[in-house]
Amino acid sequence: MLSRNDNRRWFARQWVRAHILTHIRSFRARAIIALSSGKEYQIKRAEDAWRHGDSTAAERIWRELSVAEPRSAEWPMKLSASAKGRGDFEAAERVLLDAIDRGVESDAVDDAAIRLGRWRRRSNEAIEQALALVADPRTPPNRTFYTSVFLAAHDQVEAARAGFRRALGQGQLDVLARAQLAGLDILEDARKRGQSAVSGWLSPAENAILVRESASDTLVVAFAPPEGLFGVPVNVLHAMLSDTSVNALYLFDSQQLGHLRGSDRFGPGYEAMLDGVRALVAELGTRRLIVLGASLAGVTALQALLDLKADGALLFSPVTNMSYPIKPEMTRMPQLWQRLTTLVPGMLKDPRPELEARQCCDRIEVYYGGANPPDCLHATVLAATRGVVLHEMAELDRHDCIGELALRGRTNLLRDLLQTE
Secondary structure, three states, rough: OOOOOHHHHHHHHHHHHHHHHHHHHHHHHHHHHHHHOHHHHHHHHHHHHHHOOOOHHHHHHHHHHHHOOOOOOOOHHHHHHHHHOOOOHHHHHHHHHHHHHHOOOOOHHHHHHHHHHHHHHHHHHHHHHHHHHHHOOOOHHHHHHHHHHHHHHOOOOHHHHHHHHHHOOOOOOHHHHHHHHHHHHHHHHHHOOOOOOOOOEEEOOOOOEOOOOOOOEEEEEEEOOOOOOOOOOHHHHHHOOOOOOOEEEEOOOOOOOOOEOOOOOOOHHHHHHHHHHHHHHHHOOOOOOEEEEEHHHHHHHHHHHOOOOOOOOEEEEOOOOOOOOOHHOOOHHHHHHHHHHHHHHOOOOHHHHHHHHOOOOOOOEEEEEOOOOHHHHHHHHHHOOOOOOEEEOOOOOOOOHHHHHHHHHOOOHHHHHHHHH
């Protein structure tokens, strides 16, 4: 394992390298823009604005392009993704529906509109429509797959399994479908052992899922990534956590800030979220509190671990150190980074000093893909921190390591954390 100084030097080298590459890419982008004209000039300007986190400028150009090319699917998709990224789900859905109304013919637009409609509203009709889509052999593979995820989340296991099987062998969907099928096997095994049924889809319409187990004195508080997805549905993740039943609270953040300004269930504000969790801890008579975070919510889980004096943490492909003055164009999600630096600058810090000085929590477990450079970087930031156990998943290059864990048959993920006293 790297020493603390070795780890810091390695991280610093990566940071400097990223800066150099960013400057090279920015120079190249500016040169291309200068040599472009017409539509190509507009496209490159929008790409450059987006890369620098200026979503307002990018959206303005995409709207102009959408007017010039009303039958193009590309610009509505970009506008919708941008609106969703800032938490404006109504606008994200509306721009897609408007595109469909004016005659845009695109499976991608149709799929995105269907998914946003389900996500924003909760109804029995949505489940009935999803069952019909999966049963229809004419439904495109991509739509079949994501509809099956929706059905799996609502405990429609057999229909979901049939849908995932139809996605096997379909390019990039293949490995995702195999992971989801493995997750359903884990879910069914858990049910056979008597684990309670969990059903729900974290979204603006369902901002939290609470699992109560009267025989358990453990509570897991799970902070979902910005889009509310853990890679597998909540019921599958819950089945993967423990061979014994545990209490759990799964939280959604419609602000799309990784809960750094609070979670929907407890209202705005990080402190309000902490107070809400503390009240639930008291209500359930909790003796052992575990925090869980994936992706950006890994930052939140680490901070909540300290603020709640939790007994352990379970992190998946987490973002960790956010103290370096990183530019938006150095990140995977420039719009998100720009919003974070504007709205929650005080939360963007190096967690290691506080983690080293903590009086709580003997163990922090981190799972990440060994072939995913950003995830490796963030995981190894914690390598020399007391009590951190790194679980590198060799050859995994995807950001979703929970789905990969299901594919590899990994369960009882809380075992070592629950044994820690």
